Amino acid sequence: MSPTRRTARLNRTVLVLIGLVLLAAGAVALARGLAVFPSVLGRPDAPLLTPALARYPADHAWFWPAVAAGSIILTLLSLRWLLTQTRTGAIKRLSLEPDHARGVTVLPADAAADAVADDIATYPGVDRVKAVLVGPPSAPWLRLSVDVEDRADLDTLRSRIEGDALAHLRTALELDTIPTVLRLRFGPAHARHLA
Numbered sequence: 001m002s003p004t005r006r007t008a009r010l011n012r013t014v015l016v017l018i019g020l021v022l023l024a025a026g027a028v029a030l031a032r033g034l035a036v037f038p039s040v041l042g043r044p045d046a047p048l049l050t051p052a053l054a055r056y057p058a059d060h061a062w063f064w065p066a067v068a069a070g071s072i073i074l075t076l077l078s079l080r081w082l083l084t085q086t087r088t089g090a091i092k093r094l095s096l097e098p099d100h101a102r103g104v105t106v107l108p109a110d111a112a113a114d115a116v117a118d119d120i121a122t123y124p125g126v127d128r129v130k131a132v133l134v135g136p137p138s139a140p141w142l143r144l145s146v147d148v149e150d151r152a153d154l155d156t157l158r159s160r161i162e163g164d165a166l167a168h169l170r171t172a173l174e175l176d177t178i179p180t181v182l183r184l185r186f187g188p189a190h191a192r193h194l195a
Contacts, residue, residue, distance in 0.1 A: 007085065011085075028041065089135065091136075091137050093107065093137065094112060114131070115169070116166070119165045120165050123161075125149045126146060129146050130144070131143070141179035148186060150187065158182065
């Protein structure tokens with residue numbers, strides 16, 4: 001599973017849990033306001049904080065440090081979540097020499113991806129190409145996003161990408177296969193020419 005999908009699954013899970021907690025809190029507040037369970041939730045006109053509850057923080061010295069610690073933990077978890085959103089899973093470097101005793105040959109992954117993108121950009125009907133190598137450096141996979149003109153022959157383009165550009169990349173990286181996700185997109189609707 002790709003890092004992007006793992007992040008999306010985690011986001012959905014956490015957001016569903018937060019939504020359920022907020023839904024439960026809203027249901028409790030509504031039930032109290034409608035006096036559904038006054039013996040359990042209290043009367044609707046009664047104050048939420050009883051005098052004993054209002055004195056609780058003053059009577060317990062540990063209360064405010066615990067609130068501060070909880071706030072710091074929540075802040076750090078939120079920052080980690082934000083940083084996770086920015087991860088693309090892109091590889092930084094590729095090691096081309098499997099036997100480190102013979103030396104180390106390192107290729108910036110951007111250079112390999114840019115070479116593929118530049119190659120595909122010269123094909124007829126292609127407007128723009130973005131290529132990113134992702135996954136583990138020992139077994140990378142390629143994400144290709146190709147913007148094409150309306151009149152581009154998609155079958156020919158796909159065959160050429162598979163037969164030429166990906167073949168060149170496999171040869172350069174000395175790999176038998178490179179799993180590839182190819183996304184072909186047409187240009188904006190206002191630029192389309194209907195025949």
